[in-house]
Amino acid sequence: MAKETAAFQLIKSKAKLLKREAFVLYFAYKDHRVTWYAKLFAICVVAYAFSPIDLIPDFIPILGYLDDIILVPLGIWLALKLIPEEVISDCRAKAQELIAKGKPKNWVAGILFILIWILFGIWLSWYLYKLLLT
Structure with a gap:
């Protein structure tokens, strides 16, 4: 222990x-x-x-x-x-x-990071979608 x-x-x-x-x-x-x-x-x-x-x-x-x-x-x-x-x-x-x-807690920076990851996920999904359709 x-x-x-x-x-x-x-x-x-x-x-x-x-x-x-x-x-x-x-x-x-x-x-x-x-x-x-x-x-x-x-x-x-x-x-x-x-x-x-x-x-x-x-x-x-x-x-x-x-x-x-x-x-x-x-x-x-x-x-x-x-x-x-x-x-x-x-x-x-x-x-x-x-x-x-x-x-300190910086909510603006936290929200910015989350938005960047969301935008990256949307872009990657769109890219893969286009790649699979062509």
Whole structure:
């Protein structure tokens, strides 16, 4: 029982670290010292990490959590490699301050992400429909 609790605590601490690193990428996206391609990759990772919609839905056994376990940490790691270290340290301080205050809820951004996913789904459905008819 103690091993399960220790393992759960380890997973919980890793999840908090990932959440902080996602906020680091968000702040790095806004920094002028970051190259455009690093900003583009960082904002894509942040959007995917905070999006309520996953590439692989969570209700699919085992595969559903693979994107959360593999894709998000890998994306964060790659994005951090593209950003200068001094920017990362500045952004980590900002992220730690934001987390200490309690993260704000941005309903506009949430609705925007949902609309983007809906539009993508409509476009993909239309594309596949046209592809199958021709």
